[in-house]
Amino acid sequence: MAASTSGYSGVLFRLRKYANKSQSLCHIGNSNFIIRTTWTTGCKHQHQLNTQIESLPQMVGVVGLEIHAQIHSKSKLFSGSHVSFSDPPNSLVSHFDASLPGTLPVLNRRCVEAAVLTGLALNCTINKKSLFDRKHYFYADMPAGYQITQQRLPIAVNGTLSYSHFEGRKRNHVVTKSVKIKQIQLEQDSGKSLHDDERSQTLIDLNRAGVGLMELVMEPEMCCGEEAGAAVRELQLILQALGTCQANMAEGQLRVDANVSVHHPGEPLGVRTEVKNINSVRHLAKAIDYEIQRQMEVLQSGGTVLNETRAFDSKSGITIPMRDKEGLQDYRFMPEPNLPPLFVYESEASVPAGADSTQLVLIDRLSSQLPELPSVTRTRLVETYGILREHSFTLVNEDGLVDYFESVVKMTKTEPRKVIGWVMNELMGNLNLQNLKVSQSPVSPCALAEMINLVRSGHISSSTAKKVFQEMWKTPEKTVEQIVKEQDLWMINDKEELRQICQRIVDSHSEEVQIIRGGNKKVLNKLMGEIQKETKGKTNPLQVKAILEEMIF
Amino acid sequence: MSASSAARRPVEAMLGLSIREVSQALRDGKVSATELCRKCINQIQRTRYLNAYITIAEETAMEQAERADKRLRTGKTLGPLDGIPFSVKDNFCTENIKTTCASNMLKGYVPPFSATVVQKLLDQGAVLVGKTNLDEFAMGAGSTDGAFGPVRNPWSYAAPYREQSAEDPDSDWTITGGSSGGSAAAVASLSSFLALGSDTGGSTRNPGSLCGVVALKPSYGLLSRHGLIPLVNSMDVPGIMTRSVHDAATVLRILQGRDERDSTTVQAPNTPPSLPEHFDMRKICVGIPKEYHAPGLSEDTLAQWSRVADIFENAGARVKEVSLPHTPYSIVCYHVLCCCEVASNMARFDGLEYGHRSAVDSSTDAMYATTRHEGFNNVVRRRILSGNYFLLKSNYERYFVKAQQMRRLIAEDFKKVFSSGIDVLLTPTTLSDAARYADFITEDNRTRSAQEDVFTQPVNMAGLPAVTVPTALSQRGLPIGLQLIGQTLQDWKLLTIAHWMEKQLHFPMIRFHRDLNENEREQNRSIRERTHTVGS
Known part of the structure; x- marks a missing residue:
């Protein structure tokens, strides 16, 4: 363009x-x-x-994010109903979820632990005491007429999220930024409404009602879609590493609303709009950039930006005002009287006497369970294997790729820096082409290592290996050796045979030989190319070069 | 009616026993559980004119009684409540039995589960005979504002009152108090040995006092609220109504303790198997709060208050005047907090998942609005409106936060008094004996609640245990009760003192007026006709 x-x-x-x-x-x-x-x-x-x-x-854009991450737990936040995404409508609904009168919320400790783990991973201060509140509004898929959330005192506050994106012409310059996490609060998810306009009725599915959510509020410290997208991508990886949220945006496990405004740097923030209905990281970036652009235009043409909620339409790529939630809502917050304050403890030592610590949430116990986080993994990969930073991003970005790479490295003596080439180009190239996940790769780490080992030991050449890889991909049931043997791709290591081949080329290219002898050694490459062609790449270039030089000079 | 007439009617004699006595009779084989259940159901039918019950669970009750009989015959009884008929206020969920909250909103609603306290009684072999009448969603102090009509006080059909009245029993009758008026009337009219009420601002103690039964409001958190359809979650407690303090203690022992389905419940303190028969009052200090000399306190009630204080003093207890300075602010704070929680708790009644749904379906909002308009009475709607007003962002600090601050001060008042060495407080339960219905309804529900709850309501703000003990009959022949207030989680100590007090008072057994048999039949018919859609 x-x-x-x-x-x-x-x-x-x-x-x-x-x-x-x-x-x-x-x-x-x-x-x-x-x-x-x-x-x-x-x-x-x-x-x-x-x-x-x-x-x-x-003018510049200012972007803050409100993220709802569905907690990956067996049961809901305040009831024993199972959490599952593909069950028949209204099959996972307890009495509490349907708001039957007389039912009471019972807090799921697993959800609290998920929020604390997430808070720790995002460098938050964990509040030892947090409170639940009711947020009131009438909506058909919210049966109680209110949502239980943590408005006054959330479970975690004051965190930061570091994220990186690439700049430069080749997109290989890594820029790392960070954004403050204002708070993480526990709250209930709503059910789902299905509007049947033809019969003018609404169907309600309460399977999702009451599933635990972590609402993360990111401060308005980003300036464009790309930054916001990178921040959300990093958050996804962290949540997936923790196992606290599956974080698939398309499936609604991670819902991102963007608060967007524009202003002249140094001046107060402009009026913001809230952009909803975003179902992928790519759309998030698009929606934000569109909205920034739209607001600038409105202001530059003398208009005013309205404080409103807008929906992103992924087909047209634009944001449109949302009709049904117009008007200011007064949520009439009130403390939730049926839940006592939520206490978490620093360690066993701080648990009050007589309490059963196995039933409590201990911060140090959870800290020790924290897995390696994506940023740490990347640094480790770079330092341990000497690979490029951008490669470490790709490895971490693909689910299972780090394990794949490390398994291959373990099974071969070839330098990791060479292994990464096979993983990035051959493996990822093929996976992307067919839109497969790492776990669906027909070529196992073991098979790839075997192939790389054949290259290392000089049994096949690098260029042959690329062909072999394609065969391995097509016929995963065959072993590497089988393929090489069947297709006759073994390297020609026999000195005499090589000599004969070289001699044939030298004989048929007397003109080039003369030029080389005249001092232009570059033309030697042409002869080497001819030999590669003749042997279908089954020769070692260094060996061939030596023989040619011996013959010519 | 005299002792001789009681002897002629052994049915009533049996029904007038305490739980302790009738439980012994069951075990001795003097009566079977099915006979006892049948007698209670007959008594309910005989006293239909009281309108104490919304639903009679005759069929399931008889089945439960038969199972109790099997256990009794084999000597494998489940405990002191096995085979004992009881009733439950119709704001506790009962599995497969209609639970209406006396509201059109829940007319015909059948819960799929039982409240924890109900289940515990059933698990003990107690026999659920019926669901009792109340003010709609327990909002009221008279049991006059429910969708199924007002409850009549059994004592206004008893000899002492009727003998003074020249009027028709169908026009001259008194209210039960409320909101658990049906439960109080059930226990007082001898159709249940035990009834559950709920107590948010006095809803168990107030009718208990006006109907001459023992009514215990336990410490907040001691009994599970799971399955109790809430009024004010932070103040609601299930209440226990019986004909003796000993019986109330027996039931408390069974119902108390942690429930994993109610996160606000606490572990019950260790409780001995029964209340001590002898108790040395010389170790006890009784406080008389001076603020409870409220305007409107009747002469009769004041006289009984003084009399009982003297009884304590004469037994060697120290009786001391104390001060609870924030008492006068309690009612107005209660009003704010109550309305806020009501507004929130009632939000779920939108006609979608259960309960009444309006036929209007032009839009979701229109359906909500008409459903709620049709389903709730004026009292409920007014409280919802006020509550939503108090909770508005711009009002929250001025109302809700202020009321909560005051609530803490009220709780502090009690704490200070108890830490100064007071064991229990002795107060009136209500300003006077029961008002005539015709007089009571001249004021609106809000005014009546504010008047009637003055002595009972601060206790709920502080979460303390309190019990009303029938003390004497007034000059009009109606019961007067006095209230004892204890320290948090010292319910057992409170009942120990109440038990002692009860033994000094000799409150009379109810005697229905002899003319009533005629009236009964007539009124029975008329009430049946009016409420035939209601019964089970």
């Missing part, structure tokens, strides 16, 4: 041009697409550009 190379002044020009046109322009799909794309470009180069053009005070 032209915009991506047009640079800053071009972007600005476009902005102005659109801004001068009718405002309705931003609702026309095609124009929008361009605006959105140009903005993304602007964002990436923002700091650099600001210094370039000081005469034009540029």
Whole structure:
């Protein structure tokens, strides 16, 4: 797209041009697409550009996130119903979940532990005492007429999340930033409503009602979709490593709402909108960038940004005001009288006398259960194996890839830096092509290691190995050796045979031989290429080069 | 009616026994559980005019009684309540038995589970004969504001009152107090040996006092609220109504303790098997709170208060005037906190999952609005409206937070008094004996609740145990009760003192007026006609 190379002044020009046109322009799909794309470009180069053009005070986007992470637990936050995502409607509903009168909430310790673990992983202060509140609003899929949440005193506060994204032309320059986590609060999920417009009725499924959620509030410290996307991606990896949330956005296990505003740096924050209905990290970035762009346009054309909730439409890539939750809500918060304060303890020593510590939540016990977090894994991979940082990101990003890589490394004496090449190019290339997960790879770590070992021992060449890999992918039931044997791909190591091949080439390329002898050694490569072609890559280039040089000089 | 007439009617003699006595009779084979159950159900039918019950669980009760008989015959009784008929206020959930809260909202609602306290009684072999009437969702102090009509005080059909009245028993009758008026009437009219009430601001003690039965409000957290349809979660407790303090203690022992389904319950303190028969009053210090000399306190009640204080003093107890300075603010704070929780608790009644649903379906909001309008009476709707107002963001600090602060001060008052060496407080339970229905309804529910709860309600703010003990009959021939208030979780000590007090008082057994047989039949018919859709 032209915009991506047009640079800053071009972007600005476009902005102005659109801004001068009718405002309705931003609702026309095609124009929008361009605006959105140009903005993304602007964002990436923002700091650099600001210094370039000081005469034009540029507005910047400000992004905060509200994230609902569904707790991965066997049962719901306040009832014994199972948590599952594919069961028939209303089959996982206890009396409490349906809000039958006289039922009371009973806090699930596993959910508390999940929140504490998450809080620890995000460097939060864990509140030893936290409280539950009722948040009131009428909605068909919220049977009690209120949600139990932690408004006054949440379980964890004041954390930080470090995240990285890539900059530079080759996207290989890692930039690390961090965003403050204001709080993590425990709360109930709602059920689901299914609107049947034809019969003008609404169907309610309460399977999800009462499932535990962690609401994470990230401070408005991000400036664009890419940053927000990177932060959410890192959060996903952390939650998955902890096992506290499966964090699949498409399945609603992780729901991200973005609070977006724009302002001139140094001035107070602008009026914000809340963007909802975002179901992937990619859409999150798109939605935010679109919304920043939209707000800038509104302001630059003399309009005002409304404090409203907008939904992202992934098909058209735009945000639209949401109709049903318009108007200010007064949630009439009130302490939840049926739940005593939630206490967690630092360690066994701080548990009050007579209490059964196995039934309590102990911070030090949970700390010791913390798994290796993604950032630590990346550093370890870089330091242990000497691989590139961007490769460490790819390894950690794909579920199971770190294990795969490390298994291969263990089974071969080949340098890890060479192993990573096979993993990144051959393995990932094929997986991506067929949209498979690491766990679905037809080539096992063991098979890959066997193949790499054949390369190392000189039994097959690197270029042959690439063919072998493709065969392994197609026929996983065959062993590496079988494939090499059947396809006759063993390396030609016999000196005499090699000599004969070289001699044939030298004889048929007398012109080139003359040039080489005349001093232009580069032409030797051409002869080597011919030999590679002739032997289908089954020769060792160093060996061939030595023989050729011996023959020619 | 005299002792001789009681002898002619052994049915009533049997029904007038305490749990302890009738339990012994069951074990001695003097009566079977099925006979006893049948007698109670007949008594319910005979006293239908009281409107004490909303649902009579005749069929299941007879089945339960038969099972109790099997155990009794083989000597494998489950305990002191095996085979004992009891009733439950209709705001406790009972599995497969209608639970209405005396509201159109829950008319015909059949819960799929039983409240923990109900289940515990059933597990002990007790026989559930029926669900008792109340003010809608327990909001009231008269048992006059329910969807099934007011409850009549059995004592206004007893000899001492009727002999003074020249009027028709169908127009001159008194209220039971409330909101657990049906339970109080059930125990007082001898159709249940035990009834569960609920007590949020006095709802068990108030009708207990006006109907001449023992009514215990245990410490908050000692009894499970699971299955009790809430009024104010932070103050509600299941209440126990019996005809003797000893019986109340027996039931408390069974019902108390932690319930994993109610996170606000606490471990019960160690409790001896029964109350001591002899107790030395010289070790006890009784406090008389001066703020309880409230305006409107009747002469009769005041006289009984003084009399009982003297009885304590004469037995060697120290009787001391004490002060609870924040008492006057209690009612208004209660009103705010109650309305807030009511607004919240009632939010679930939207007609979707259970209960009444309006036929209006033009939109979800319209359905909510009409469902709630049709389902709730004025009292409930007013409290919801007030509560939502108090909880608005802009009002929260001014009302809810202030009321909570005051609540702490009220609790502090009690703490100070008890830490100064007071064992129990002796107070009136109500301002006077029961009001005539015609007089009572001249004021609205809110005014009546504020008037009637003055002595009972601060106890709920502080979560303390309190019991009302029938003391004497007033000049009008109606019961007067006095209240003892104890320290948190010292329910047993409270009952020990109440037990002693009860033995000094000789409160009379109810005697229904002899003309009643005629009236009974007539009224029976009329009430049956009015409520035939209600009974089981």
